Amino acid sequence: MNAPPGTTAASLQHHFTVDVEEFFHGTAFEPHVPRSSWDEWPRRSPEVMDRLLAVLDEHDLRATLFIVGWLAELEPDMVRRCAAAGHEIAAHSWDHRVVAAQKPEAFRDSVRRNRALLEDLTGTAVVGFRAPSFSITPGQEWAFDVLIEEGYRYDASLFPIRGHPTYGYPDAPADPHWVHRPAGALVEIPATTLAFGGRLWPASGGAYFRFFPYGYLRSAFEQAAGRGEPATFYIHPWELDVAPTVAAPWRTRLRAFYGLDRTWPRIERLAREYRFRPIIETVDAMEAPDA
Numbered sequence: 131m132n133a134p135p136g137t138t139a140a141s142l143q144h145h146f147t148v149d150v151e152e153f154f155h156g157t158a159f160e161p162h163v164p165r166s167s168w169d170e171w172p173r174r175s176p177e178v179m180d181r182l183l184a185v186l187d188e189h190d191l192r193a194t195l196f197i198v199g200w201l202a203e204l205e206p207d208m209v210r211r212c213a214a215a216g217h218e219i220a221a222h223s224w225d226h227r228v229v230a231a232q233k234p235e236a237f238r239d240s241v242r243r244n245r246a247l248l249e250d251l252t253g254t255a256v257v258g259f260r261a262p263s264f265s266i267t268p269g270q271e272w273a274f275d276v277l278i279e280e281g282y283r284y285d286a287s288l289f290p291i292r293g294h295p296t297y298g299y300p301d302a303p304a305d306p307h308w309v310h311r312p313a314g315a316l317v318e319i320p321a322t323t324l325a326f327g328g329r330l331w332p333a334s335g336g337a338y339f340r341f342f343p344y345g346y347l348r349s350a351f352e353q354a355a356g357r358g359e360p361a362t363f364y365i366h367p368w369e370l371d372v373a374p375t376v377a378a379p380w381r382t383r384l385r386a387f388y389g390l391d392r393t394w395p396r397i398e399r400l401a402r403e404y405r406f407r408p409i410i411e412t413v414d415a416m417e418a419p420d421a
């Protein structure tokens with residue numbers, strides 16, 4: 131626990147996380163933008179991240195940036211600028227393949243290569259990982275063992291919700307906790323949820339941040355703080371941009387791009403109202419687990 135129960139969200143430090151990737155990395159676009167055509171699209175992340183870095187700097191906030199390896203290799207200066215601005219650099223896989231679609235050895239290669247590149251670019255240890263599309267789901271716990279063996283100290287891939295078609299780990303605790311595995315232990319930092327009507331609902335970023343009123347996120351932050359725990363917010367660069375012209379079903383486009391005009395004003399409000407620190411500082415402050 132980070133603070134006494136009953137703490138208010140404004141007095142705690144939370145986690146502002148960005149999954150740094152292009153829109154076509156999103157799992158929903160996989161059927162519509164083939165991997166073989168990724169190179170042909172303009173990369174918008176560098177420009178968007180510069181704008182975001184300026185907002186974070188203005189409010190003296192430090193974030194955790196989970197960066198796709200494929201993008202980092204093509205945009206090394208973006209990675210260096212993010213690190214130089216004082217943010218924590220973490221891994222988001224090499225090529226955004228979901229965990230269940232990979233054999234353990236392919237997953238290992240992906241997280242090893244991602245980490246090595248980011249460490250080369252920044253000169254700083256990379257110890258955090260978030261799976262593409264929160265894709266550590268029940269049955270994929272072997273991924274924790276690979277992460278531990280590859281030197282990662284924390285994971286941020288679990289979404290403790292039920293009912294979502296592609297992700298969710300319903301029985302995960304809602305707050306930061308230790309995960310014990312045959313390979314050792316690592317800290318899990320789940321995406322923040324809102325408890326309502328006897329279950330947990332996604333509330334902490336992405337489409338939920340754009341679709342629902344701002345007060346929904348704020349309630350989730352207050353609930354976490356009431357338990358003495360930090361909240362974890364997430365967003366993507368393509369949610370802070372104009373919608374691209376891409377041939378995809380309207381449902382896919384709606385979910386990915388609806389409400390983009392709200393994102394910046396809400397980000398600015400979030401940055402004004404709450405304090406954020408890198409996840410690694412929360413991990414460092416957590417007591418070591420019993421063996």
Ligand SMILES: [Zn+2]
Binds near residue numbers: 151155222226261
């Ligand atoms: Zn992603």
